Amino acid sequence: MKKKITSNIKKELEREFILEKPKDLSFGHYATPVAFSLAKELRKSPIIIAEELAKKFAKNEIFEEVNATKGYLNFKLSETFLDEYTTWALKNQDDYAKEKNDKSILLEFVSANPTGPLHIGHARGAVIGDTLCRLGRHLGYRVDSEYYVNDAGNQIDLLGLSIFLAGQENVLKQKVDWPDEYYRGEYIVDLAHKASEDFDKNIFSDKENIKILSDWGKDMMLQLIEKNLKDIGITFDKYVSEKSLYNKWDESFEKLQKNDKTYKKDEKTWIRSSDFGDEKDRVVVRDDGRATYLAGDIIYHDNKYQRGFDRYINIWGADHHGYIARVKAAINFLGYDESRLEIILAQMVSLLKGGEPYKMSKRSGNFILMSDVTQEIGKDALRFVFLSKKADTHLEFDVDMLKKQDSTNPIFYINYAHARVNQIFEKSGKKIKDVKDVKLENLNENAKNLLFNALLLPEVIEDTFNSRQVQRLSDYLILLASNLHKFYNENRVVGSENEQVYLKIFAMVALSIRTGLGLMGIEAKDKM
RNA sequence: GUCCCGGUAGCUCAGCAGGAUAGAGCACUUGAUUCCUAAUCAAGAGGCCACAAGUUCGAAUCUUGUUCGGGACACCA
Numbered sequence: 001m002k003k004k005i006t007s008n009i010k011k012e013l014e015r016e017f018i019l020e021k022p023k024d025l026s027f028g029h030y031a032t033p034v035a036f037s038l039a040k041e042l043r044k045s046p047i048i049i050a051e052e053l054a055k056k057f058a059k060n061e062i063f064e065e066v067n068a069t070k071g072y073l074n075f076k077l078s079e080t081f082l083d084e085y086t087t088w089a090l091k092n093q094d095d096y097a098k099e100k101n102d103k104s105i106l107l108e109f110v111s112a113n114p115t116g117p118l119h120i121g122h123a124r125g126a127v128i129g130d131t132l133c134r135l136g137r138h139l140g141y142r143v144d145s146e147y148y149v150n151d152a153g154n155q156i157d158l159l160g161l162s163i164f165l166a167g168q169e170n171v172l173k174q175k176v177d178w179p180d181e182y183y184r185g186e187y188i189v190d191l192a193h194k195a196s197e198d199f200d201k202n203i204f205s206d207k208e209n210i211k212i213l214s215d216w217g218k219d220m221m222l223q224l225i226e227k228n229l230k231d232i233g234i235t236f237d238k239y240v241s242e243k244s245l246y247n248k249w250d251e252s253f254e255k256l257q258k259n260d261k262t263y264k265k266d267e268k269t270w271i272r273s274s275d276f277g278d279e280k281d282r283v284v285v286r287d288d289g290r291a292t293y294l295a296g297d298i299i300y301h302d303n304k305y306q307r308g309f310d311r312y313i314n315i316w317g318a319d320h321h322g323y324i325a326r327v328k329a330a331i332n333f334l335g336y337d338e339s340r341l342e343i344i345l346a347q348m349v350s351l352l353k354g355g356e357p358y359k360m361s362k363r364s365g366n367f368i369l370m371s372d373v374t375q376e377i378g379k380d381a382l383r384f385v386f387l388s389k390k391a392d393t394h395l396e397f398d399v400d401m402l403k404k405q406d407s408t409n410p411i412f413y414i415n416y417a418h419a420r421v422n423q424i425f426e427k428s429g430k431k432i433k434d435v436k437d438v439k440l441e442n443l444n445e446n447a448k449n450l451l452f453n454a455l456l457l458p459e460v461i462e463d464t465f466n467s468r469q470v471q472r473l474s475d476y477l478i479l480l481a482s483n484l485h486k487f488y489n490e491n492r493v494v495g496s497e498n499e500q501v502y503l504k505i506f507a508m509v510a511l512s513i514r515t516g517l518g519l520m521g522i523e524a525k526d527k528m
Numbered sequence: 529g530u531c532c533c534g535g536u537a538g539c540u541c542a543g544c545a546g547g548a549u550a551g552a553g554c555a556c557u558u559g560a561u562u563c564c565u566a567a568u569c570a571a572g573a574g575g576c577c578a579c580a581a582g583u584u585c586g587a588a589u590c591u592u593g594u595u596c597g598g599g600a601c602a603c604c605a
Contacts, residue, residue, distance in 0.1 A: 023548070033547050036585080070548060113605060155605055268603070279530075283603045293605050321532045322600050347533060348599065389541065392533055394598060396540075408554060416567055427564050475542060478552075489569040528567065
C-alpha cells in the first residue's frame, strides 16, 4: 500500500520526500512536510507551497482528498483504493503482506553453551531471533537460522568435572572437595544420576572418565536446550559444532598470516585486532597449543562468509559487546566485508518475583529456568513480553505479574479482538467468502479508519524487520485490537444495514491480527 | 580509567533517518451492559522528555559536556 502511495506522490512532486503518518487520522492517512524543506529553496512560505502542491493531486485516483494545512501536505486515501486492496488481501490471505526479495541472510542466535538448560536471559535473544527469522522469510528473504554450539573448551570440561564430582557425592556417597569453579544446580545432580544409569556408577571412580562425561553431558544438555526452544516454538535450521570446525583452523590461519595479521609472542599466537579498533591484540592459540574461543569464532565466521550470504546477523547477549571489535577485525583480516555482519545485542533481563530482585547466575545454578517461566505463563505470553520491548533496553519484569492471565496481559487483549471477529462471523452465519467481494463505499470516518489501520500491517512488518525493532509489530497489534474493540462498542454489526460491509472490514482486521501474531510465533485464538 | 545500553506520566515502556497540541498499557477516579463475549468501551487526572550548552525556521529526537543507573573490559565462553 505504502509503495503505491509513495510512487503516486513522487510522480506528482518529482522529488524526494518524507512520508509520515500524521499524529491524528483526522488530518489524513499520510502526510509530508516536504513544503518546509522546499521553503528555503523557493524562498516562499511553506504554507503557500503546500497549497500549490495540493492542487497537483486533484486528479489522482488513489486519493480522495489532498489538502494543505499549516504547511503540511495531507493525503486521504480513496475508498476504492482501500477496498481493492482489502478484496485482494482477503482472496490471497497466504500472500498477504508478503514481499519478493532475492537477498539471503544468515541469522545466528541463542548459541548458549550446552552446559545447562536455557535461562530466562537466553529466551529474549531466542524469541527476538526467531521472530526476525519469521519476518524476514515473510518478506521473501532467504533466512537460514543457526545455533553455534560451543562444544569445546573449558566450559565443557567443567561440565564433565561437575557431573563427575556430583556423582561421587550423590551416587557413590563420597566426600568431595569442590573446587572454586564448577556448575551448581540441581540439573548437575540429575545428570549424575542419569549417568550412573546410562553407564555404570563406577564411571565416577576414575578421573579418566571426566572426558566421557563432558561429551555425554554436552549432548544431554543440547537435547534439553532443543526441547526448551521447541516448547516456545523455535527450531533451528542448523546446529554448528565448534569442535567440528577446528580442522579448518589451518585454512583460516593461513589467510590471516598471509595478511600479516597474526604474530607469535611468548609461545602464543596473537591476532592484531588492535589494528582494527580493538583495545588490544588477542591470543588465538595458547602456549600449550589449545585454541582460544576467539579462534573458534574466527573459523566459524570464515565458514559463514564462505557460504556467501548477503547479510549476517548475530544476536548476542549485551555482555558480549566487547567481543564485537575483535570478531569484526578478524572478519576484515580474513578478507571479507565486515559491514555485512550486523550484531544485535539483547540487553539484560532482570527478573523479579513478588517484587524481589532475582539475581541470575548460570555458574551458581541460581538462575531462572526458561522452561519454568514457559510453564508458568505459557509460551505466547513469554514470547510477547520479549517482543514488546526493544532489544537494547534493560528489561525488568515480575514473574508473578506475568502469571496473571487477565486483561493486564496484552496478548489476551489482542486475542480477544480476534476472537470477537470470529464470534461475530459465527453469529451472522456468514463466511469470509460471502463478504470479500462486497463493495465498500460511503463508509463513515470510524469504519474507514479501522480499515486503514488494518491495512497498515504490511508496512509495519517491513519497518519492523528493516529496523530490527520487534516491538513495533506488537505495538501495532495492540493498537489495531484497540481500534477493533472501540468500533465494536460503538457499532452494531449483526443485523445492521451495514452488516456485510462491517464484516468485510472485520475480516480484514482479523487477517492482520492473525498474520501479525503468526509472525510473532503466536497462534491467534478463535474463541476465548 | 575505557567501551556499550539506558534515564520520557506513580509503574513498565513506545516515540528519536528533526516537524502539527509529547503517546500506550498498568494503577487511580467516574460512567456505559433490555442489544453481536463488559475478558470490552468512554471520560478524567497524571509530564522542567535526567541536566546544561550548541546546530536549526523548528530538538524528546542531532552534537558536545555533565550526572545517575545497568553491563562489559581473559590466554572463560
